[in-house]
Amino acid sequence: xxxxxxxxxxxxxxxxxxxxxxxxxxxxxxxxxxxxxxxxxxxxxxxxxxxxxxxxxxxxxxxxxx
Numbered sequence: 932x933x934x935x936x937x938x939x940x941x942x943x944x945x946x947x948x949x950x951x952x953x954x955x956x957x958x959x960x961x962x963x964x965x966x967x968x969x970x971x972x973x974x975x976x977x978x979x980x981x982x983x984x985x986x987x988x989x990x991x992x993x994x995x996x997x
Contacts, residue, residue, distance in 0.1 A: 942981040949979045967991075 950957045960977075964970055969983040 944979045944981055944984075946977045946979070949981075949984065952981075953984075 944952060946957050946960055950960055953960075960968065964977070967987070969980065969987055971978045971980070
């Protein structure tokens with residue numbers, strides 16, 4: 932039997948981890964949050980659920996016309 936809670940079974944990343952994962956700056960993540968990037972505030976820390984981030988990025992991507 933799985934003893935993990937629903938929050939534990941999801942992969943959550945810190946701002947630093949997500950920035951490294953996406954190869955962007957932490958400042959860029961702050962700007963993306965202002966435009967709707969899903970996140971959760973945990974006191975002064977910010978958490979990101981990887982599955983939500985991937986869905987957001989897929990739904991908001993723009994293909995180049997070049």
